[in-house]
Amino acid sequence: MLSTRHLLGIKDLTLEDIELIMKTAQEFKDVLNRPIKKVPSLRDVTIANVFFENSTRTRLSFELAEKRLSADTINFSASGSSVKKGETLLDTVNNILAMKVDMIVMRHASPGAPHFLSKHIKANIVNAGDGTHEHPTQALLDSFSMREKLGDLAGKKIAIIGDILHSRVALSNIFALQKQGAEITLCGPTTLIPRHITELGVKVSHNVKETLKWCDVANVLRIQLERQQIKYFPSLREYSLYFGISKQMLDELDKEIVLMHPGPINRGVELTSDAADSHHSIILDQVENGVAVRMAVLYLLAAQN
Amino acid sequence: MKILIRSAKIVQKGSSLNGLIRDIFIENGKIAEIGENLMVEADEVVEEEGLSVSAGWFDMRVHAKDPGLEYKEDLYSMESAAKAGGITEIATLPNTKPTVQTRESVQYLKNFGKNNLVAIHPMAAVTLKCEGKDFTEMIDLNQAGAVAFTDGEHPLQNADIFLKTLQYLAQFGGILVNRPEEENLTHFGQMHEGITSTLIGMKGMPKMAEDMMVMRDLKLLQYVVSSPLFKMPNRKSLLHFSCISTAESVEMIGQAKEMGLPVSCDVAAHQLAFTDENLFSFDPNLKVNPPFRAQEDVDALWEGLANGTIDAIVSDHNPHEEESKKLEFDMAEFGVIGLETLFPAIATNNEILSAEEIIEKITTGPRRILGIANPKIEIGQNANLTVFSADKTWNYTEKSIVSKSKNSPFIGQTFTGKAVAVINNGKFWKTEK
Helix, strand or coil: HHHCCCCCCCCCCHHHHHHHHHHHHHHHHHCCCCCCCCCCCCCCCCCEEEEEECCHHHHHHHHHHHCCCCCEEEEECCCHHHHHHHHCCCHHHHHHHHHCEEEEECCCCHHHHHHHHHHHHHHEEEEECCCCCCCHHHHHHHHHHHHHCCCCCCCCEEEECCCCCCHHHHHHHHHHHHCCEEEEEEECCCCCCCHHHHHHHEECCCCCCHHHHCCCCCEEECCCCCCCCCCCCHHHHHHHHHHHHHHHHHHHHCCCCCEEECCCEECCEEECCCCCCCCCCCCCHHHHHHHHHHHHHHHHHHHCC | CCCEEEEEEEEECCCCCCEEEEEEEEEEEEECCCECCCCCCCCCCCCCCCCCECCEEEEEEEECCCCCCCCCCCCCHHHHHHHCEEEEEECCCCCCCCCCCCHHHHHHHHHHHHCCCCCCCEEECCCCCCCCCCEEEEHHHHHHHHCCCCCCCCCCCCHHHHHHEEEHCCCCCCEEEECCCHHHHCCCEEECCCHHHHCCCCEEECCCHHHHHHHHHHHHHHHCCCCCCCCCCCCCCCCEEEECCHHHHHHHHHHHHHHHEEEEEEEHHHHHCCCCHHHHHHHHHCCCCCCCCHHHHHHHHHHHHHHCCCCCCCCCCCCHHHHHCCCCCHHHCCCCCCHHHHHHHHHHHCCCCCCHHHHHHHCCCHHHHHCCCCCCCCCCCCCEEEEEEEEEEEEEHHHHHHCCCCCCCCCCCEEEEEEEEEEEEEEEECCCC
């Protein structure tokens, strides 16, 4: 059993929770490779995917996970919906719940929005990304994908490279990886790294080449232009020249390295196309594992009821 | 009306009665008798274990929402909340709709106070609509009864406007009240910048944004004061910093006072009770500006109160209806209510001030800044009094809130200390037991 009714963030999970999710995800991954990919585990469970922020892959991944588990699903996205008419979050969600929904998968631009909701409603909540706070299922699928490649993560060196300041993936990854005993270096321009982040026990670098030499895994983040309300660096050109990663840089290393990216990639900005498509990259494995990990999360949370 | 306060400890520094337990008899709004075991007939008697009485409490930072925002608070509900908090006089911010920037708008507020228990001392805007651009008619507004000038919720940003305001106010003994914040450094900020804001993914507001404005404003004050044209105003303070929140602010203002600059400052009561770590709950009722800071700042604020750097404690009472607060944290408005909890919030969290010193910060402290005489507990004086219990414990619940808005960070807390009755302007109000 998980120690929590909701998956709001990785910060509140125990190591046992993470191990249980990893183990369960492995079982579901095996299921997904069978000819019949569907299991009846969540029959008669209704899940609403409530997305107040644009998303393609996360929403598809959740929806597929739900369908593979035989849950009934409904989708709500902010564009063209009541949000634009000025309805509050609480009203919107209560309206959905009034239709007898058991679980809510929510993405929202406000940090803490799922935590706020959890204080006012009874359904289980899965945080599918809350502003610049957490994106727990992404961190779980990242860990799952790293473990497939490297085994136990204790003592492994993981670099997270890019826009740390605006990234919910970075924070969730830091929490998840530290609980599993990995070492972490964050790398990016100073203006995109939170001032107090080293208090969490991570290292910070501003040199991508040095960081690549150090790490076993480079998890490269997307430049979140849409979340930057003010200027943080001069231009995408300069960013890609000094903080971007190319295949040549990876090939020059005298070791194997695992390259990851939560997507969607800004090709030519944080990663060149030849790097993203190189043999170092496990970007598409991440996407595949995402379904299994989300199945595990939904299954384990449903078992709480 | 005849009112008798039975066996209350008088708290009034400098008075020969300070610390003595006495009966006080009030007739037609004036203190008629002070003594022991008074044998008098009264219409109203205030009597319970462990009472104290002081000059009526003064809150010098209240966000009036009337006119224009009455759905948050109107003058009647504001008055009721003040009475429930033991407050007999308030100074209001000009951020209403329309802005307090004309004689009429000043008089609207003053007149309400004249007919009720709680006196209202309006502060008028420095610039039209508080936009920081064109000046209001400050001499005229002062004549109409504005006790101070401030853009209230909008800290003055432009150094030249700030400088000229000080110069202009100095000529008639006016005072500028300003909350120090460099807004370029706090854009989109939601809370104190620190490890907590990092952990909960919330955009931070660095302490620097306050500190550098305090530094700048003190420099500008010094420039004004050192001018050969400058006459010392008839008040102690020309520049008053509102709601300071950082250790560095306390230190800089303390040094400026030692240099003899005409400066004063206050702190909001809630700032003494919470730190940024409380925000792990994402409770929008903890969203204030300036934001809740680190423990070391809270400690420095208490120290600043004890050593006299901080002159007054205010409620910064800022009512918001549920629709502005029961929201995702970053969408909620800044501000909390505080009139009803001013004294209990201080008394419950206090470890350093004497009871006398607490009362100073909510009576003589703010009045001295605004040039208003502190009511005396003497026979023949107008009765402007707050009767309170310093050690009564009670639970503060949402249901017990008198204000029209319920956005308090203290809901659910157990308080020590409570106002019991207030008397002012020939009127009387008492809590239900």
